[in-house]
Amino acid sequence: MKILLLLLCLLPCICLAQKQISSPVKQAQKSYNLANQYLSYRLYDKAIAELSQAVILDKNFTAAYQQLGDIYRKTGNFSKALISYKRVIEIDPEFFPLTYFGLAESELNTGNYANAFDHFNKYLSYPGLSAESKQKTTKYIADCSFSLDAIKNPVSFKPVNLGPGINSKEEEYLPVITADEKMIIFTRQTNRNEDFFKSVKRDSLWASAEYLSKEINTFNYNEGAQCISPDGNYLFFTGCNRPDGLGRCDIYISRWEGNGWSKPFNIGGPVNTPGWESQPSISADGRKLYFVSTRSGGFGGYDIWKSELNTDGSWGVPLNLGPEINTPYDEQSPFIHPDDESLYFSSNGWPGLGNKDLFMSRKLFKDEVQTGWKKPHNLGYPINTFGEESGLSISSNGKLAFFSTNQKGGFGGLDIYSFELPEAMRPNTVTYVKGMVFDKITKEILDAKVEIINLKDGKAIFDDITDPETGEFLATMMAGKSFGLNVSKDGYLFYSQNFTPDLNLINKPFILEIPLKKIEVGGLVILNNIFFESGKYNLLPESKTELQHLIGFMKENPSVSIEIGGHTDDVGDEKSNLELSENRARTVYDYLVSNLISANKISYKGYGEELPLNDNSSEENRKNNRRTEFKITTK
Structure with missing residues (x-):
């Protein structure tokens, strides 16, 4: 060059x-x-x-x-x-x-x-x-x-400096933020050495930034171009010229382990090569990694590629995003929003205002299968100028964008700013669920397995373990879709919940306290993700994931016997409700037996409307009363 x-x-x-x-x-x-x-x-x-x-x-x-x-x-x-x-x-x-x-x-x-x-x-x-x-x-x-x-035709653009907690006389850039906007990680350059720093938000202000980790930052090598998972537990970053590198620059990962970050490890091939791989961006479900590479097979210069996680935990062969995104020139700084459909990146190949501009593109779908990408859209002037714009990240709610720039009135060099993203440039609406898992009796924090499933297609959007120190987890969910939550731990009954985020209430995240109960006779679990047609006992397809969790629970605890209970609200006559509840319980029983769960370990009973959880004064209360549950009968 x-x-x-x-x-x-x-x-x-x-x-x-x-x-x-x-x-x-x-x-x-x-x-x-x-x-x-x-x-x-x-x-x-x-x-x-x-x-x-x-x-x-x-x-x-x-x-x-x-x-x-x-x-x-x-x-x-x-x-x-x-x-x-x-x-x-x-x-x-x-x-x-x-x-x-x-x-x-x-x-x-x-x-x-x-x-x-x-x-x-x-x-x-x-x-x-x-x-x-x-x-x-x-x-x-x-x-x-x-x-x-x-x-x-300028767009609205009013950048706000994030303040002295984050910015200094040094250079600060490449900001990434967690889904709840409580923590930001960025790069600070001091004496030509780049290190990661973090700041947490307290009372709407960013606290003084702290050195991220001695496990990640080094004096001998260059780290940069990072991204963080929405829950803040996984950090992907670029490491260059390290002893375990496959090429000049490789992609590494580190996990938050409750009291510190793990030693980073090289994610290896086929993502990393003897060439140059950098600027990772991980999807909200942790299964799609977007990055920049100069490897062969591209369209010229720097291209954006994507690798998907295999079932064995390895990364698949990367695919080029194609001519809908990449050009004969340079595309860099990809950021895939938690909606998993909106991609932001910089380019000097698509029409712009000079040097590199910021663009966005959305996935194209047919029958819910991605068929490509929409033509990239320039974010407009004065967000883009004749200078170089890059390193944009977007909040999970899609309203705020974070970037670095050198503007008058800053603290010195590049500072990190936020601005309200114009409506036309915003991603799909996303909210999040944040929970804390603990023992119901002792209140002890638990490191439990958390899985969140898109009920329509059965695909996991989140599958991880809670923070061992705090028992917390955080996952994003797109508005207008239905999701099932399952929390489990050996020796405990699992917890079940479902969500359908409302577009009108998207700014109100789901905050949960989840007390897990140890497996004891009389222990009860409401199966919130088992669904029937209205007034009928035919299982809907969305019930499959919950039923598989129940089957897994029975296989992992072979000494346990359970009773499936069916319940209704008080709409209709009592006799019909009792019959409907028993038929629904029997349907679940039949499903378990057909999946090789011993009939000797299961019984079923319909309770009709006699054991409501709430009074039947509202539709929400009646919905809670219409439920399927199981109870431990022997241990």
Whole structure:
């Protein structure tokens, strides 16, 4: 890449040499020749110094101005490149076609889109351009057209600095936040060393940031580009040049273990290769990992890839997200929102305002199967500018975006800000369930298994163990869908619950205290995820997951015998309700027996409306009374 950069810098000089352009001022020509020698060794500062001296000695030394513009442009100093290129055109408007390309690219990257548009078209009008030159110039013209329109139609953008708890005189960037917005992890650069820090929110303010972990941060290697699972328990990050690395940069993972972070481990192949893998983003269910790679099989430059977790815990062969997301240029900084459908990323390949812009795309579905991605949508001006925008993350409720920028009034260098995301750019509505599991009698915190299932397709959206220190878990859920929760631990009765998050109540998360009861005679479990057709005893498909949990419980506890109990509300006559409740209990009994649970271990009984949990004064109460449960009869 560096060799290519050098060649690009030298290209105008080579062409000019063929035209035998030189300075009549001997000392100016000497400085020009010396600058070219410095360029051959990539000593750009010294080359700039010599060329600057050359144009002082000869104010009409067109070739020296051209070379200055090329070096400034290739090293990212577009403002100075502009001055040099304009001077070339003042002296000789037809001196060199590439002058107009260099000028236009510099104008694009300083936000002067109208002039850039004209100068790109001027360059495109010259005959003999290569196909590659035409392609890139046409792409830049599209950027200019988009930018001029975007500036006329700005989006709402009011960034708010997250304050002194997080930001300092150092550089802070790459923020990621947990689903409950109570903890943020970010990168802080001090003396060129990057480390992870965290801050927790107390009374709406971010507390002073703390060093994340000696297990993760190092002095010898570079860590960065991290993401965190919605519950805050898994940290994926990029580690470079580490002894256990497979390539220059690899993806690593660390787990929160109650009192600290585990030693990170390399997730290995096929995700990591001898090449470069970085910038991970994990889906809310922990089963899809999005990342950036330069591996073969892509569309050019940096591409975004996805790997899915296999049933044995290994990562599957990564798939490129395809031309709906990736371009011949660079796509980076992927962030998959907890809705598992909205992807945010940066790109300099799709039409934008210059350098890298922030984009979003949504999954396309047919019959609930993903068929692709929608065309990426630029987040708009002034969220995007002629500078580089990247590293965006979004809160689980979709309202706030977090990013880093260097703005006036900050604490120094890059600071972390939040802003309210425009409605059109927001992901699907997501809420979360947060629970604490403990022993019902002793109140002891329990490390229990928690599983949350999408009841429609039976797929797990969360499957993990509670924090061993706090007994807590947190999982996100999309509004408008139904989910079943199951909490279990050896020696205890399991806990069952279901949720259907309401779009209108999405800002009210589900906060649960879950007391688990030890397996004792008389112990009772309400099977909240067993469903029947209204007024009938046919099991609905959504009941399968709960029934499988019950079957698993019986197999893990072979000495236990249970009674299946059916209950109704008081709508209808008492005799009919008793018959319906018994038929429903019998249906569950039959399902268990058909799945090889001994009939000697199960009985069933219908109780009708005689044992309500609540009075029947409201629909919610009647719903609670219509239930299936099981009771331990022998242990």
